[in-house]
Amino acid sequence: MTTTNTWTKELVQNGAxxxxxxxxxxxxxxLTALSSITxxxxxxxxxxxxxxxxxxxxxxxINSISFGNTTV
Numbered sequence: 001m002t003t004t005n006t007w008t009k010e011l012v013q014n015g016a017x018x019x020x021x022x023x024x025x026x027x028x029x030x031l032t033a034l035s036s037i038t039x040x041x042x043x044x045x046x047x048x049x050x051x052x053x054x055x056x057x058x059x060x061x062i063n064s065i066s067f068g069n070t071t072v
Contacts, residue, residue, distance in 0.1 A: 016062045023059040027052065 030052050037045040 019062045020059050023055050023062065027055050027059075030055065 030048055034045065034048040034052060037048070039045060
């Protein structure tokens with residue numbers, strides 16, 4: 001079996017697209033858990049909200065890279 005260590009633009013973009021899919025797949029689970037917490041001052045609520053914001057922000061950044069927009 002032959003392997004190569006050469007990174008191509010296509011390989012990086014495909015990896016980034018997969019990363020976006022993973023981020024977007026997990027977001028509904030976090031949002032469901034977030035919506036089940038009624039006390040918005042609870043640490044669990046604040047932690048989950050922070051995670052949701054990070055997931056959305058990282059999806060945006062990774063998505064920009066996967067489509068070749070490097071201005072982010």
